[in-house]
Amino acid sequence: MKLGANILIGGALFLVAVLAGVFAPWIAHTDPVMDANLMVAEEPPSREFWFGTDAQGRDIYSRVLYGARISLTVGIFAQLVNTLIGTALGLSAGYWGGWWDDFVTGLTNLLLAIPSLIFALAIMAILGPGLTSLLIALGLTNWSFTCRLARASALSLKSQGYVQASKVLGYGDLRIMLTQLLPNMLGPLIVIGTLGMGGTILAEAALSFLGLGIRPPYPSWGSMLSEARDQITTAPWLSVFPGLAIFLTVLGLNLLGDGLRDILDPQSRSRRL
Amino acid sequence: MLAYAFRRTLQSFPTVAAVALVVFVLFSVIPGSIATSMSDDGRGAMDAEVVQRMRKELGLDDPVYVRFAKYVGNLAVLDLGTSFRSREPVSQLLAKRMWPTMQLVLAAMGFAIVIGVPLGFVAAMRPGGVIDAVSMVTAVSGLSIAKFWFGLLLMYLFALKLGWFPTFGYGGWWYLVLPAVTLGVSPLALLARTTRAAALEVTNADFVRTARSKGMSEARVVRWHVVRNVAVIVLTTLGLQFGSLMGQAVVVEKLFSWPGIGSLLVDSVFQRDIPAVQGCILLIVLFFLVVNTLVDIACAVIDPRIKYT
Amino acid sequence: MTLLAVEDLRIDLTAGGISHAAVDSVSFEIARGETFGLVGESGCGKTITALAVMGLLPQPLAIGGGKVRFDGRAIESLDADEMRRLRGKRLAMIFQEPMTALNPLLPVGRQIAEMFILHEGASWRDAERRAVEMLARVRVSAPERRARDYPHQLSGGMRQRVMIAIALACSPDLLIADEPTTALDVTVQSEMVDLMRDLCVANGTAILMISHDLGLVGSMCRTVGVMYAGRLVEVRSSADVFKSAAHPYTRGLVASLPRLGSRAAIGQQRLQEISGVVPSIADFPPGCRFHPRCDRLTDVCRTVAPGVTALAGNGRVRCHHHG
Numbered sequence: 001m002k003l004g005a006n007i008l009i010g011g012a013l014f015l016v017a018v019l020a021g022v023f024a025p026w027i028a029h030t031d032p033v034m035d036a037n038l039m040v041a042e043e044p045p046s047r048e049f050w051f052g053t054d055a056q057g058r059d060i061y062s063r064v065l066y067g068a069r070i071s072l073t074v075g076i077f078a079q080l081v082n083t084l085i086g087t088a089l090g091l092s093a094g095y096w097g098g099w100w101d102d103f104v105t106g107l108t109n110l111l112l113a114i115p116s117l118i119f120a121l122a123i124m125a126i127l128g129p130g131l132t133s134l135l136i137a138l139g140l141t142n143w144s145f146t147c148r149l150a151r152a153s154a155l156s157l158k159s160q161g162y163v164q165a166s167k168v169l170g171y172g173d174l175r176i177m178l179t180q181l182l183p184n185m186l187g188p189l190i191v192i193g194t195l196g197m198g199g200t201i202l203a204e205a206a207l208s209f210l211g212l213g214i215r216p217p218y219p220s221w222g223s224m225l226s227e228a229r230d231q232i233t234t235a236p237w238l239s240v241f242p243g244l245a246i247f248l249t250v251l252g253l254n255l256l257g258d259g260l261r262d263i264l265d266p267q268s269r270s271r272r273l
Numbered sequence: 274m275l276a277y278a279f280r281r282t283l284q285s286f287p288t289v290a291a292v293a294l295v296v297f298v299l300f301s302v303i304p305g306s307i308a309t310s311m312s313d314d315g316r317g318a319m320d321a322e323v324v325q326r327m328r329k330e331l332g333l334d335d336p337v338y339v340r341f342a343k344y345v346g347n348l349a350v351l352d353l354g355t356s357f358r359s360r361e362p363v364s365q366l367l368a369k370r371m372w373p374t375m376q377l378v379l380a381a382m383g384f385a386i387v388i389g390v391p392l393g394f395v396a397a398m399r400p401g402g403v404i405d406a407v408s409m410v411t412a413v414s415g416l417s418i419a420k421f422w423f424g425l426l427l428m429y430l431f432a433l434k435l436g437w438f439p440t441f442g443y444g445g446w447w448y449l450v451l452p453a454v455t456l457g458v459s460p461l462a463l464l465a466r467t468t469r470a471a472a473l474e475v476t477n478a479d480f481v482r483t484a485r486s487k488g489m490s491e492a493r494v495v496r497w498h499v500v501r502n503v504a505v506i507v508l509t510t511l512g513l514q515f516g517s518l519m520g521q522a523v524v525v526e527k528l529f530s531w532p533g534i535g536s537l538l539v540d541s542v543f544q545r546d547i548p549a550v551q552g553c554i555l556l557i558v559l560f561f562l563v564v565n566t567l568v569d570i571a572c573a574v575i576d577p578r579i580k581y582t
Numbered sequence: 583m584t585l586l587a588v589e590d591l592r593i594d595l596t597a598g599g600i601s602h603a604a605v606d607s608v609s610f611e612i613a614r615g616e617t618f619g620l621v622g623e624s625g626c627g628k629t630i631t632a633l634a635v636m637g638l639l640p641q642p643l644a645i646g647g648g649k650v651r652f653d654g655r656a657i658e659s660l661d662a663d664e665m666r667r668l669r670g671k672r673l674a675m676i677f678q679e680p681m682t683a684l685n686p687l688l689p690v691g692r693q694i695a696e697m698f699i700l701h702e703g704a705s706w707r708d709a710e711r712r713a714v715e716m717l718a719r720v721r722v723s724a725p726e727r728r729a730r731d732y733p734h735q736l737s738g739g740m741r742q743r744v745m746i747a748i749a750l751a752c753s754p755d756l757l758i759a760d761e762p763t764t765a766l767d768v769t770v771q772s773e774m775v776d777l778m779r780d781l782c783v784a785n786g787t788a789i790l791m792i793s794h795d796l797g798l799v800g801s802m803c804r805t806v807g808v809m810y811a812g813r814l815v816e817v818r819s820s821a822d823v824f825k826s827a828a829h830p831y832t833r834g835l836v837a838s839l840p841r842l843g844s845r846a847a848i849g850q851q852r853l854q855e856i857s858g859v860v861p862s863i864a865d866f867p868p869g870c871r872f873h874p875r876c877d878r879l880t881d882v883c884r885t886v887a888p889g890v891t892a893l894a895g896n897g898r899v900r901c902h903h904h905g
Contacts, residue, residue: 112516114295114554115517117517122300122550122554206421206521210524225419225422239426254417479677480682482638482677483677483684483748487669487748488666488671489670498688501685501688577686577687
């Protein structure tokens with residue numbers, strides 16, 4: 001795909017998703033949880049119910065919009081936590097080296113040895129379902145790529161002349177890390193963050209689908225699909241829209257990340273595009 | 274070579290140990306009182322006596338180091354405890370369910386390789402062409418799709434509407450098709466992209482120019498030089514794929530009611546069947562580590578630069 | 583006996599629908615067994631001229647005009663298969679970076695052996711044996727052991743010897759060497775040069791030597807062609823170039839060479855340089871391309887591109903104010 005196209009299309013898709021979530025209370029037709037009317041249960045898409053209704057008689061369209069709020073909130077915040085943890089650990093490990101580096105590397109390897117969804121599952125199992133545990137589980141299990149990247153960048157950057165100069169000038173370690181090293185690795189970090197966000201959204205959807213994340217009646221795209229599965233013979237349209245929402249949002253993030261990568265991190269370009 | 278294989282295998286032992294430790298910490302120590310957390314489920318408070326009995330059974334009243342010692346001791350003899358729910362030894366449960374999961378993962382991976390790698394190659398042969406654009410768009414879509422949604426759609430279309438495949442369950446290979454395709458979509462997408470990038474990088478490399486300057490036909494250039502070098506790059510990705518595939522398999526298994534370790538894990542989590550959960554996680558991680566080690570060794574066989582790290 | 587005759591060669595670079603002539607009106611001949619040096623700064627077009635002769639120009643570049651005659655036959659418009667038959671067997675090339683020019687996953691012996699499989703129908707066993715012989719000929723010690731080594735296990739000098747072995751394996755008529763010693767240590771450079779010369783003299787192989795190092799070219803080649811900004815500005819015997827360069831650019835190049843003993847002879851002086859920089863393809867100056875940097879600049883230089891003037895001793899120059 002051409003350079004600008006990725007960013008434009010991806011950015012647009014993601015923006016639509018975010019706006020849908022932000023403006024949900026105003027553009028939704030009904031309350032996603034309370035407005036349940038069994039009289040209109042399992043209606044296919046119509047003029048009144050744009051996406052149809054579910055087994056409880058709730059409007060799917062409104063639920064998808066509100067679902068954007070939940071799924072995106074989790075995805076964005078979890079990714080932010082991941083990025084923070086990964087950057088802090090990786091940057092400090094690369095910069096200080098020594099036993100701290102060994103420890104962080106060991107920790108990262110450990111994390112990489114456990115598939116992230118499984119790890120998140122395990123944490124959810126202990127903490128129980130719900131929004132906070134979801135954020136914790138997702139935030140704690142996806143930081144390894146960011147950490148590796150930050151560490152590698154710190155390692156290569158710390159021997160640069162201007163860093164040595166800062167040390168000579170008496171800059172403290174923290175200041176050097178934040179003002180000299182961090183800005184130079186922002187590009188790749190942003191790319192990984194964007195792509196990672198797609199991952200956390202998918203992970204939340206998966207966990208909610210399994211029943212371990214956001215539980216009904218609250219509308220998360222994943223849990224909506226779980227309900228849809230039960231009604232697949234009677235109300236197949238239920239399976240379409242939440243999944244489509246996930247797909248378009250994550251697609252947007254992936255395209256955006258790819259496009260950003262071409263601009264911000266051209267060295268890794270050869271490895272991908 | 275053997276020395277490298279041996280060394281590499283040895284390297285994974287500490288990781289296994291660390292994972293076992295983490296699992297122990299997560300499930301035996303942190304929840305504080307597992308027995309009470311079981312009743313936290315909203316299913317109503319459990320009888321105090323029942324809780325007491327469970328604590329005794331789980332050995333929760335023993336001090337931590339005793340519990341850990343017992344845990345390690347048990348692991349050494351492959352005793353993973355007894356399932357709360359079914360009263361079967363966990364290791365037996367796992368043994369029954371291991372083969373279906375392996376089938377699923379291998380079939381998915383096979384599907385991904387057979388379609389993804391050639392697709393990436395063809396796309397790289399004519400960069401910017403129609404096939405290239407179409408396959409790359411498909412690839413990025415494949416990466417963005419939620420597996421369970423895709424599976425749901427496949428199920429609806431091919432099982433319910435067209436009736437070509439069964440919807441749920443386990444039986445002959447006919448049951449394997451939909452789950453394997455569902456699970457295989459994202460590795461396929463990633464492989465296509467990686468192969469394409471690797472092929473492009475290799476065909477533009479200096480040594481390929483040298484090969485051409487020797488008077489080699491394009492076909493020979495590809496056979497003698499390109500394929501090998503691309504394979505090394507792709508193999509590395511494959512290894513990483515397996516790990517996330519194991520994780521994704523959980524969801525796919527649940528969706529298709531596939532009787533594997535993944536669905537056992539999910540069910541056990543719901544039923545707070547801690548030994549089963551522990552067992553599943555340990556097995557999955559072990560499997561992942563084994564695959565990674567094998568892939569690393571395979572890479573070292575093909576790429577002579579690796580052997581001496 | 584002319585082996586290679588390049589006549590009025592033009593190479594176009596096409597980007598975004600616009601074509602620039604990266605190289606134009608380049609003409610030179612190389613006789614059988616002769617060594618010809620092509621000299622110029624980075625970006626003057628010497629490498630792509632060589633690639634054009636080999637038929638290996640990468641995508642945005644293509645031959646836009648002129649002729650390349652190899653052994654009397656025009657090869658600039660041959661189809662891919664026919665050109666391929668010439669490569670390796672009659673035309674060979676070695677490149678600047680031996681590390682990346684060899685496949686890191688194959689032993690070097692095998693990479694040499696490929697030549698015999700391709701051009702002489704040898705069996706693998708025969709080919710490997712002959713590869714070891716080639717390694718010995720390029721003066722690699724313990725050739726049987728070395729043949730099983732991988733490129734990353736060899737030093738830069740040895741890799742370049744492997745490249746030479748590959749190039750000369752089938753006794754080609756012409757060897758094109760693109761900056762073969764630039765990436766090597768100075769101490770190794772002269773060994774490499776001697777090796778190439780010895781082997782090529784023994785085989786009757788002509789050499790087209792490309793370099794930015796006038797000194798190197800002068801010591802090795804009988805004839806020198808100087809390129810600037812895509813054009814050949816002077817072709818002379820190397821003796822004449824050093825004695826009395828006709829083109830101001832060549833004179834500048836010769837003068838900028840540090841000479842042993844010059845301080846004793848003429849006292850301490852600043853290193854001579856040619857002021858200014860090489861223009862990029864899109865910004866070639868009108869008229870004589872060298873005129874912004876020339877000390878003999880007059881009005882005609884700014885507007886009229888100089889034609890070719892014949893000089894004594896088979897030389898040629900492009901300058902309004904040569905001599």
